[in-house]
Amino acid sequence: YTRLFENINQSENIDYSSLNTQTFALLLAKYKALLLRSDENEAPFTVNDFGNFISNLGLEKYPYVGGAAPRRIIPVDAGDDLIYTANEAPPDQLIPFHHELAQVKNPPVYLFFYCDQPSETGGETALLDSTVVYRYVNDTFPEFMEKLKTYGARYIRTIPAEDDKESPIGRSFYNTYQVKTKDELEEKLNATEKLEYEWLDDGSLKVISEPIPAIKFIGQQEDHAIYQWTFHNSVIAAFVGWEDCRNDRKKSIRFGNNELMDESILESIANFMDKNKVSYKWQKGDFFALNNRLVMHSRNSFTGVRRIYAAMFGDVDKKKMAVQPNLAAPGVSDLSALSVPNPLTFGMWRVDDSEEAAYNAIKSGYRRIDSACDYGNEEGTGRGIRRAIKEGIVKREDLYITTKLWNTYHAPEHVPLAMDRSLKDLGLDYVDEYLIHFPISMQFVPFEKKYPPEWTNLEGNMVIVNNDINQTWKAMESLVDTGRTHHIGISNFNCQHIRQVLSVARIRPTSLQIECHPHLSQEKLIRFAREAGMRVTVFSPLGGTSYISLNMATQGDLLFHNPLLRQLTAKYGKTTAQIMLRWAVQRNTLPISKTSSEKRMEENQALFDFYLHKEDVEAINDLNLNRRYNDPGVFCEGGMGTFCPIYE
Structure with a gap:
């Protein structure tokens, strides 16, 4: 199982003036994750630099929505609602691998992180190619994978009435669902078919989600060929990390048909993910750009003060995307219309x-x-x-x-x-x-x-x-x-x-x-x-x-005998x-x-x-x-x- 991010510390200079909407989308489709850092002779990027950069990329604004982790808004010159704190779970806790907001209907496409203050020790952000995880599970546990594809997954979580800063999943149900009253919350929950919920005696809310697709096929993203299966869900994140005084991580997930998942299989997948992660130690002013459809991220535990800010966006905003001259003629004006x-x-x-x-x-x-x-x-x-x-x-x-x-x-x-x-x-x-x-x-x-x-x-x-x-x-x-x-x-x-x-x-x-x-x-x-x-x-x-x-060809023409292609079959475990x-x-x-x-x-x-x-x-x-x-x-x-x- 090849790892994508081995060369994460190898730098390449990018002319900022050439990094427009199209070139950015192409880079993220090709590399899946980018680290951006100012030149060594210049001052580190500031949070306002970060805000200006992401606001000028021409991406669809992704509304700030609920989630399990507590967050705070960080106002910047480019806007008061662009940037917020990353998951502020206690520093001694590991935040497990996940795609951001994988459980919502339309998760963000692009995810950004900015380092305002690196931690004294630990605190690395780890990256993982989601397709590599998919392939491991599909090859090793095919019956488990077939059930995930067929039934999806249901998530079980008890949510407090007030934010619990001692828990990595301690966000209140008011903030999680962006509501002000219980009546408003119940109206929102009742609108979701097959979702179940229960009010508990201590005022907390137990939610059993509707069956959610656990495996996703990412096809063409704008004009970029992706075509990859991804392990795009929070199954392992829930199994590893949904633990606090209200929740037992081993009871947090099941198949969409309510069948329990095999704990030994979940443990094996979690171990594989940990073994194949690539961790990055932050420097002040760094920021990451991730293709959230293709890359999982996590956070290692740390000591000292660590301030990492985040921002999320949808796809390329077509209204801001320049159209190439050849495409402006009648008949075809947008290659995404030809997506397959x-x-x-x-x-x-x-x-x-x-x-x-x-x-x-x-x-x-x-x-x-x-x-x-x-x-x-x-x-x-x-x-x-x-x-x-x-x-x-x-x-x-x-x-x-x-x-x-x-x-x-x-x-x-x-x-x-x-x-x-x-x-x-x-x-x-x-x-x-x-x-x-x-x-x-x-x-x-x-x-x-x-x-x-x-x-x-x-x-x-x-x-x-x-x-x-x-x-x-x-x-x-x-x-x-x-x-x-x-x-x-x-x-x-x-x-x-x-x-x-x-x-x-x-x-x-x-x-x-x-x-x-x-x-x-x-x-x-x-x-x-x-x-x-x-x-x-x-x-x-x-x-x-x-x-x-x-x-019209000879045996000597056959590519199946080519040494390079045979090397690649061994590297990727695939046929020529x-x-x-x-x-x-x-x-x-x-x-x-x-x-x-x-x-x-x-x-x-x-x-x-x-x-x-x-x-x-x-x-x-x-x-x-x-x-x-x-x-x-x-x-x-x-x-x-x-x-x-x-x-x-």
């Missing part, structure tokens, strides 16, 4: 039993299916999709189905005919996305004479014809207008092809599909497409594997395929994988319990050889006698 719950796509190219493959892929967790007229299996693909829907595995709206316009149907009058044929074969009323398969226009082949037409006409010749691709695009736009497809896009286009489409697009392409793998990283093309407001879906993410049988797919995901691309094996389908889904470190992503980037396998400039001449380069 699960980035993995199942590909139907060269799949033998397309019905079983599509059905099993959906059953194993895939929600994106990539098909095409040219694959010759849309009927079977459609049967598999409809079978999964009929059995209640998914609803149609849960799926994202892509198919493609073949090269022989680029003439505007043929585009709707090709779309209708794909819909008929798939047995669907619409597809989610329709792509131009290649920027190659070929001689029309009548549907009734040969379908799919492949690369040659009825005489067996590949005939390229003159065609205005802009007119093809306008015909694609009409498919959106008529509801046949929700989105339109392009495949195998280079930057100049994309510029040509963008120059006339009334509806901009939402997606670019290209070949991409560690031997063909396509960094500039991916960047160009992203800045133009497109998702990037990548086929052949494992390299040349699928091309050996076509004599999982390493390459995770690399694709962390580059903010959507990898298309295919297999007939249900076991491999499930393995391909196991990408979200680990995260490649920055240096490992960069090392994989360096494997690039610009080695392309699916190149019409090569295979068309060899197979059809027609020289057809499109990438040069």
Whole structure:
């Protein structure tokens, strides 16, 4: 289980003027935690510096809400309600690991700490990667994890009527729930379905929470690919730290179905968390920025005086976020509108039993299916999709189905005919996305004479014809207008092809599909497409594997033998395929994988319990050889006698 924060004391200079909303969000998505400190030749940051910094970041203001720990507001020049004391539990007590306000419906996204006075001894803030904890629990106690996912957790706590400063969870119920009267409190409690409460004889309040999700999947955060499972709950914090004169920590939690949790398992998880934490000793003026969705924090016990202040914020405030010029054009103005719950796509190219493959892929967790007229299996693909829907595995709206316009149907009058044929074969009323398969226009082949037409006409010749691709695009736009497809896009286009489409697009392409793998990283093309407001879906993410049988790759091309990738499989405890797919995901691309094996389908889904470190992503980037396998400039001449380069 790799640790993220080993290099926490290695510094990197950041130009303050360049740290705007976008760069800050990108840094937190990439590193999860940042330590900010003034230059060694300058005075430490003041609390007003801290207040000005966080108020200028352009984040959504997160309202001050209740919690278990007592706090005090710290007024600063930037505002009277931005900053407050961190948990002021007694110094001899450990504050256990937790995500801040994990039990509320919408926890804060960003969490900040500022050191006004470091303690004499101890008092370190410890950090822990929540995904590492998830993976440990999932690998070691799979039945326990399945119950957490299925039922969630319920929390039991007795809350005093007045703040108890001797307790780490001693905040009064008035302050916890931000109310002034018991009647107001009861009204708030009664509004929460399945929450139970009881007034005790001493005036305190016993609360049994409603079932709360214990495991969270963090997908796309603004324009940043996260895609990680997290142990985003207070189960261990409650088990370890919810102890005072009113509460017994061992009785503080249970599964959402009211089943008791195994104490030995909870102890093992707590020990793992303690073993894998990275503690940081504060210096005056330091402040931390944490991605609260991904990082747990805790506080060690201490001696002396310790003053740490905190602030919480929601996500990036879109009203304050600058829009890149390429995104300001009609069609797409906000990349978050293109967010994808699960980035993995199942590909139907060269799949033998397309019905079983599509059905099993959906059953194993895939929600994106990539098909095409040219694959010759849309009927079977459609049967598999409809079978999964009929059995209640998914609803149609849960799926994202892509198919493609073949090269022989680029003439505007043929585009709707090709779309209708794909819909008929798939047995669907619409597809989610329709792509131009290649920027190659070929001689029309009548549907009734040969379908799919492949690369040659009825005489067996590949005939390229003159065609205005802009007119093809306008015909694609009409498919959106008529509801046949929700989105339109392009495949195998280079930057100049994309510029040509963008120059006339009334509806901009939402997606670019290209070949991409560690031997063909396509960094500039991916960047160009992203800045133009497109998702990037990548086929052949494992390299040349699928091309050996076509004599388009050799055994020497296989990435599975690469020494670096094999080292990373040992480091992360993952397969080489999982390493390459995770690399694709962390580059903010959507990898298309295919297999007939249900076991491999499930393995391909196991990408979200680990995260490649920055240096490992960069090392994989360096494997690039610009080695392309699916190149019409090569295979068309060899197979059809027609020289057809499109990438040069």
